[in-house]
Amino acid sequence: MKGSHSAPGYHQPPDRKSMHSQIVRDLGMRIVSGEYRVGDRLPMEASLCATYDVSRPVLREATRVLVAKGLVLSKQRAGAIVRPRNEWHLLDPDVLYWLIQAKPQPEFVQTLLTVRRIFEPAVAALAAKVASDESLKSVAEAYAGMEAAKTTEELLEPDLAFHRRIAEATGNDLLAYIGNMLSLALRESIKLSSKLPNTHALSLPRHKAILTALLSRDSLAARQATLLQLEETRGDLSVILDSGIDLA
Template sequence: MGYREPPDRKSMHSQIVRDVGIRIVAGSYKPGDLLPPEPSLCAAYEVSRSVLREATRVLVAKGLVISRQRTGVIVRPRSDWHLLDPDVLYWLIQTRPPAEFVETLLTVRRIFEPAAAQLAAEVASAQGVQAIAEAYAGMEAAQTPEELLEPDLAFHRRIAQATGNDLLAYIGNMLSLALRESIKLSSRHPDTHALSLPRHKAILKAISNRNPRAARRAALVQLEATRKDLSEILDRDVDRA
């Protein structure tokens, strides 16, 4: 179950999780803060204690709060948050200025993607390389930025999968949510398709040729170019404001 979209009005459990989760991630409730007491929240949302406690259990599972008897529900330090949880990551994206989100994501990508591409070039099976090539073919066939999105995401996920490392594949899959928002932003660049294809093709070629150093270098070049594209878009938005 996800808590990213506004919930149905009948689903008060979902509404409480989403509302409180966003407030924590946005900083309205800060680490160390006590959430409002149970009676106050029950009255505010017009729910029973059982509904509220179920919502609290979800927030506990996401690492956002800890519940202590006789003390209440306390917001945990940011270092304890499960930032790769799809809901927590989505709330983080939605509550951060675009430039801050972009810089955070690009830093993670610069650490993760070149290393994944390098390892894939070393160890990927023929099937793994073919899966990456098929994703790239989907990118080539795309006629609009909207059609480009899913194969672009698949391209990056499949590189992580091609490493043969389950944990890297998991991280790559979890990063897809943040990457989706980044690609949506970069798709506003007028030349997004023409610019994106040769960058990704260079990565595919290096992996196909079993050249780890070239794969790493191509991934770094692609990320640096992405940074420039996104900077142009964000600068334009500032000028228009």
């Protein structure tokens, strides 16, 4: 670990801010991946300080971040202990990203699609009922951005905005927050589905059906269009995962 930030023959003091982030990321990944299991105690302060070549204040600052993310419980004299998974703040962007990185790709896809099938159809149905004209215009603008995209890279951001703005259109702050937090996982899913050569042609009509239902204020149609889009997305992702396409 030391070798990653010190050159042979010259010892340069580690940058406090960058080392703080590195420690949080490293320990967070080890916890989420299961290297440190629930109930395990993280290595003692002196050992971690030596491993990362940092002072105790820097290490304690990093530990406080892990506590705030729900990953560990810090007890005086007992050190930092890994908390049960159901107490982790899984919608925290860092924790969610670590979880995505730690899971095998098929398991991540299945987990995300299950959450989306529960969340997105209900959100679309509600948005069709209660969204303001301005909110629906915002969703339509995101779709227009998808239509205008010339490459899969250009398609990504408006696609994410489309789903995020539907959650925002419900007028429910908590649903909007969840939709925003899911964007990180959704980004990885869209990147994966973009491995298909015809991803743009496949994506547009599915999203257009959702938009049409929203603009028609048809709650049932919005729910069904979203379910269909998710089912077809599941099929696309299955093709990719079974094809041996390079996922890197």
